[in-house]
Amino acid sequence: METTRQREVRTATSLKANKFRRRAVAYIYFLSATLLVSVIGLSALMYSRIQRRSAQDGNNALVARFYAQSALELGLTQINLDPDWRTTFSSGTWFADMPLGRGTFSLDVSILNDGDANPNNNSVLFVGTGVCDQSTHKIEITLVSLSDRGGLVISNGGGKRSTG
Amino acid sequence: MIFSNSSSSHFRTRYRGISLLDILVSIPLVGIAIVAALNTVGASKASQYKVNKTRQGHLLAQDLLSEIMQQDFADSNSGLLSFGQEAMEIGSLNRSQFNDVDDYDGWQASPPQYKDGTVMSGLPDWQRIVEVSWRSTADLQQISATATPIKHIRVNVLYKGIAVADLEAFKTIGLPPLEACCFSGGLCENLRNEACVAQGGTALGTGTYCANSACPTGPKVLLVVVDDTALTAQELAQKALIESWDNSVMLISASAMQFEFDEAISDADVAYITVGITANNLGTKLTSATIGVVNSQPSLLDDLKYSSGTAYYYDLSVGEVTDNTHPITSTFTNGSLTLSTTNQWFVENWTGLASGAQVLAVLTLSSRASLFVFERGASLVGGIPSPARRVELPWGHADFDFSTLTADAQTIMKNAIEWAAEEMVVCGDGTCAVGEACSCVADCGLPALSEISGSTCDDGIDNDCNNLTDCQDLSCYLDPACAAVCGNNICDNGEDCNSCAADCSGKTSGPPSGRYCCGNGIAESAEGDGSICDGNY
The missing domain is CATH 3.40.50.880 (Class I glutamine amidotransferase (GATase) domain)
Structure with missing residues (x-):
């Protein structure tokens, strides 16, 4: 037969256990809240990083476009400075990885043989590539000959542009 | 029983909830967590703000650099050797008079302006600065004190005095300008000046083309x-x-x-x-x-x-x-x-x-x-x-x-x-001069019955006197000189977007109003002004 004293002791033990259980639950709540806050914080950080990286890539693409344009400009000048450029230069990379600002630029040239015996009226394809960090921008122009004697102009119709 | 009950209730009251100690411990912890969270959010916001400003700076730099790249390499009046603003541009408060790249050297404005001088609204703390310099052809990193065919352009954008964007590019003299070059007999070809003179032609001057000039x-x-x-x-x-x-x-x-x-x-x-x-x-x-x-x-x-x-x-x-x-x-x-x-x-x-x-x-x-x-x-x-x-x-x-x-x-x-000059065309003098082929049987005999594929289709002469020269004449349809070459990046006669998509662009699907086909000889509205397509080939 359980005495009053024994019952009081059991009740006290039970209440003590409840106290620890409640405290544990509170800690769990607290830890969960902390975890939630941490996850939200880390997500915000991650989002911010992605957003920054995305914006940076956008900016770099914009910068690379000007580098690609610079490559074309320098290619056109090569033609201007050397009246015998058709014999001096051939298809291929006219210059590669030239430094400019935060990146580089390159120029690839293809002489498009039109099949006739006159090499002076062949069209010329310029591909200017600008690189800034992870961004690359390519601009393509075609120079067409208006004359069998070799006068070249940039074709309005043949140009294509790609970014990557 | 009453005691017992009250005793039990006493214990329940004493051990219910969180102790003061728990609260004292948890408050700093929660505080630290909140501070960390707020810092994170703050840092995120600050980063976003910086990203926005950087992006904005790049767009401002792009806007100005694009404008500069569209200008001529040098002023057409003062020539390649001059650098900086010309007399009528010096002291101008805006860029409306600027017509060549080096006019922009040293240009700065805060807040930024459009070319006509209108101030861009909402950008009071922004500043754009331009530097232009000649660059050595041997070493592009090397600034040249004397004139070269290459100019380096740098646009720097500052926000509240701090640089946020920096764009650079090279502008060069580009392709030599072509001009109409006349040869004997009225033959005209678009050539650069030196090539024209070297080949015995007469250059008609800058801005002239055979299309708008008569030799x-x-x-x-x-x-x-x-x-x-x-x-x-x-x-x-x-x-x-x-x-x-x-x-x-x-x-x-x-x-x-x-x-x-x-x-x-x-x-x-x-x-x-x-x-x-x-x-x-x-x-x-x-x-x-x-x-x-x-x-x-x-x-x-x-x-x-x-x-x-x-x-x-x-x-x-x-x-x-x-x-x-x-x-x-x-x-x-x-x-x-x-x-x-x-x-x-x-x-x-x-x-x-x-x-x-x-x-x-x-x-x-x-x-x-x-x-x-x-x-x-x-x-x-x-x-x-x-x-x-x-x-x-x-x-x-x-x-x-x-x-x-x-x-x-x-x-x-x-x-x-x-x-x-011994160029007097006299029918009957026994010489078939230029211009007489279709008008003087006495000197030139009867004209050919037709152009001959493989023989006379690339001689530049209207041999059968039907006003159609070489490839214009149907008789030359099969001549190799008149064949369209698919893949040469030129939309040749006889090619269109269907027969040679590599050379002739086009859009043959989607809404009818957006379709066009280069090479079909029709100026379609989707081509825009027609300059990229049939209007230009």
């Missing part, structure tokens, strides 16, 4: 004047007259050096000596010229070996054709011919005329030679064979007013130039 089909006339940099009114009148006959005119001062004459002679078909020049300045510089010479300065009769005697002036307006068998006078009948609308000083040779001269006209008051010619090889003074055709015109005084020349006199002058 003179007549001879190239070397006009000898007093000062080729400042023509007199009479010289301008003669030049205009000669050009009106579809001739091109090159100018040279009578005082130019012999080597300059030799160089000019090599590029000309005929020389025309104007009456106002000082004979001593020209002297014998054209005596041995292997091109035709038409002279109207009688003081040169001895220098040119036309005559060893004297010449006299007469104030009159009428001459007399004595020999109309010559091409120069063939359009007239022998007899009186009015040369000027008012009396002018005309000249005749009195004595010492070289034996090889053929007299075509005299002045009414005498029977002495006034208009005479020497055929190539005919005897000049001293028996020297004439190196080319020579003509002496009857007008011969510095006061001669060319505005009074009659149409007949102008015809004589025109014929004289063409005959001396």
